[in-house]
Amino acid sequence: MADTLTITDNRTGKHYEVPIADDTIRAMDLRQIKVNPNDFGLMTYDPAFLNTASCRSAITYIDGAKGILRYRGYPIEQLAEHATFVETAYLLLDGELPNDAELAAFKKDLSGHVMLHENIKKFIEGFRYDAHPMGIFLSTVGALSTFYAGAKDVDNQQSRRRQSVRLIAKVPSIAAYAYRHHVGKPYIYPDSELSYTGNFLNQLFKRTEPIYRPNPVLERALDVLFILHADHEQNCSTSAMRGIGSSNADPYAAMAGAAAALSGPLHGGANEAVLRMLTQIGSLDQVPAFVESVKNGDGRLMGFGHRVYKSYDPRATVIKETANQVFEVTGRNPLLDIALELERIALEDDYFVSRKLYPNVDFYSGLIYQAMGFDPAMFPVLFAIGRTAGWVAQWEELLSDPTRKIARPRQVYIGEAARDYVPLSAR
Ligand code: ACO
Numbered sequence: 001m002a003d004t005l006t007i008t009d010n011r012t013g014k015h016y017e018v019p020i021a022d023d024t025i026r027a028m029d030l031r032q033i034k035v036n037p038n039d040f041g042l043m044t045y046d047p048a049f050l051n052t053a054s055c056r057s058a059i060t061y062i063d064g065a066k067g068i069l070r071y072r073g074y075p076i077e078q079l080a081e082h083a084t085f086v087e088t089a090y091l092l093l094d095g096e097l098p099n100d101a102e103l104a105a106f107k108k109d110l111s112g113h114v115m116l117h118e119n120i121k122k123f124i125e126g127f128r129y130d131a132h133p134m135g136i137f138l139s140t141v142g143a144l145s146t147f148y149a150g151a152k153d154v155d156n157q158q159s160r161r162r163q164s165v166r167l168i169a170k171v172p173s174i175a176a177y178a179y180r181h182h183v184g185k186p187y188i189y190p191d192s193e194l195s196y197t198g199n200f201l202n203q204l205f206k207r208t209e210p211i212y213r214p215n216p217v218l219e220r221a222l223d224v225l226f227i228l229h230a231d232h233e234q235n236c237s238t239s240a241m242r243g244i245g246s247s248n249a250d251p252y253a254a255m256a257g258a259a260a261a262l263s264g265p266l267h268g269g270a271n272e273a274v275l276r277m278l279t280q281i282g283s284l285d286q287v288p289a290f291v292e293s294v295k296n297g298d299g300r301l302m303g304f305g306h307r308v309y310k311s312y313d314p315r316a317t318v319i320k321e322t323a324n325q326v327f328e329v330t331g332r333n334p335l336l337d338i339a340l341e342l343e344r345i346a347l348e349d350d351y352f353v354s355r356k357l358y359p360n361v362d363f364y365s366g367l368i369y370q371a372m373g374f375d376p377a378m379f380p381v382l383f384a385i386g387r388t389a390g391w392v393a394q395w396e397e398l399l400s401d402p403t404r405k406i407a408r409p410r411q412v413y414i415g416e417a418a419r420d421y422v423p424l425s426a427r
Helices: 076-082 085-094 100-112 118-125 133-146 157-183 196-205 216-229 236-245 251-262 270-281 284-295 314-330 335-348 350-354 361-371 376-399
Strands: 004-009 014-019 060-063 068-071
Touching: 068 076, 068 085, 068 314, 076 216, 076 314, 085 100, 085 196, 085 216, 085 376, 100 157, 118 133, 118 157, 133 157, 133 251, 133 376, 157 196, 157 251, 157 376, 196 216, 216 314, 216 361, 216 376, 236 251, 236 376, 251 376, 270 284, 270 335, 270 361, 270 376, 284 335, 314 361, 335 350, 335 361, 361 376
Parallel strands: none
Antiparallel strands: 004 014, 060 068
């Protein structure tokens, strides 16, 4: 059996044989299919990339039909149970789990880059008192591009590594500054005695106590949430990261674009939208009417559905367990009952069942964040901290590929044919 596809062009009667590798054909192999020798040749039309692989990647594997997610081969459930976020970030970047010495060196590297230049504070202070923290976050990430001119040397692997470590190390500090600005509290410097996530909680929530001690259950829960959000192959924001990175823009510029993509309510803004939706529903008796309104096309059930997962989102399963651990410490989030009822009805209702709409990672994450004391506006920023590890790993994979080219899709032109300019007086 040959690994080829035979195509018959019924316009000309000609046959073409194109190779199949990894269950894909090369779109460029279609270009030879023409009616006339001067034709451009056949293209594929795939808005929103529903069925187009934009790269070859060894980082994250997803089987949406079976609900499987693996980073570098390791199942997400095992990483969420046994690994830390820092180990996971190392794994995503380097391809292997670190040994003791490698992990210690990586932690030291991270803690060396956790502080922000003092001018970043002044920059953040320029935002209005009610600025959305995600807007502050993505602008500040972009602004880092002006602080690290060496980052422009994107062909230098050592420089790329330094920028990746710098980004993973600095995003919690940026997020904490964005939050403290949002609530009008002074910024807190990092504490190198604490873990990556413990220090983040310190930078967020420290008040006047001399030493901040994070609650270990909440620290672990947030670490798990970072692991769950760390990568998700070629999603909207990662595609933005790769698309911008493909122009050899520096990683701060590329990641500002990725964070901008993440901020939308159909992507990383969904957890915030879920919380607002649950608050708007308000009580259990309003749930059936809300479900009906969604079915009638009046908005979407936020936190449900996924482009790739069509059975269940394995991250949602882990998050539900994490939520229970968090609620034991913080007390039960009153919106949980509304969420559970919404899920129960939706999983039985033919509208959702037939469209394969299941809770995604964001359906429960917002409830955890809220119980931990976060304002909903911070939810997408929390997502961005975890996802930074994935963004930089994908960027590194892109940049280390010597055959890479600038991302530049084609279009099907549907506008006017050539016509002559009409002077203003004659229009
Ligand atoms: N509520 C109600 N109906 C929905 C939902 C939803 N959440 N999601 C999809 N549908 C319906 C659509 O209306 C459509 O119905 P139709 O066939 O009758 O027209 C059908 O299901 C298919 O929907 P698409 O929009 O084609 O699915 P797509 O794969 O493009 O969208 C997406 C995926 C964007 C995640 C979508 O399910 C959605 O908007 N969900 C809510 C937002 C959300 O939770 N986003 C977070 C995603 S996870 C993440 O980014 C980490």
